[in-house]
Ligand SMILES: Nc1ncnc2c1ncn2[C@@H]1O[C@H](COP(=O)(O)OP(=O)(O)O)[C@@H](O)[C@H]1O
């Protein structure tokens with residue numbers, strides 16, 4: 001079993017929001033691996049980072065993605081750092097992957113003062129730029145379609161994804 005679509009991109013690109021709307025449009029179930037990780041760990045992502053550190057989070061993330069790819073047939077949104085793992089990128093090579101692009105300005109506005117993303121704490125714009133620059137080639141490597149979300153409404157973005165995947 002494979003998801004109908006897998007959504008990747010940097011924090012603030014709208015993976016969780018757009019993935020959920022896309023699932024409603026297709027009338028399929030939505031899953032987000034960050035929510036899966038929080039449910040099975042019984043702790044928030046922020047707490048997992050503080051208590052166990054990023055390497056532990058990444059290993060939970062790798063396992064959550066592998067499990068979801070083999071069991072979920074709806075739309076699946078991943079966390080922004082999921083593409084850092086080579087084994088995950090290898091699994092994604094067989095999937096329909098939507099890369100949501102976003103400008104630094106829009107991403108920074110969208111994540112705002114939300115402190116649930118531990119990697120962005122302290123200097124949101126600077127950390128986002130660093131992550132986006134380093135990960136861009138990895139998102140591009142796994143993408144089947146690339147959709148720019150900057151300055152666009154979620155509905156408009158979902159329309160483009162549906163067209164691109166049809
Ligand atoms: N196209 C968009 N335009 C404006 N705001 C958006 C858009 N997509 C998402 N958002 C908002 O940006 C914030 C982050 O979105 P989210 O879906 O959590 O991103 P991600 O999962 O990629 O980090 C949320 O508050 C969401 O409502």
Ligand SMILES: O=C(O)C1=C[C@@H](OP(=O)(O)O)[C@@H](O)[C@H](O)C1
Pocket residue numbers: 009010011012015016034045078079080081082116117118119131
């Ligand atoms: O970019 C990252 O490394 C992360 C992004 C987050 O997900 P979103 O991209 O949905 O915010 C979450 O998985 C965790 O805080 C780490």
Ligand SMILES: [Mg+2]
Pocket residue numbers: 015016017032034077078079
């Ligand atoms: Mg998300």
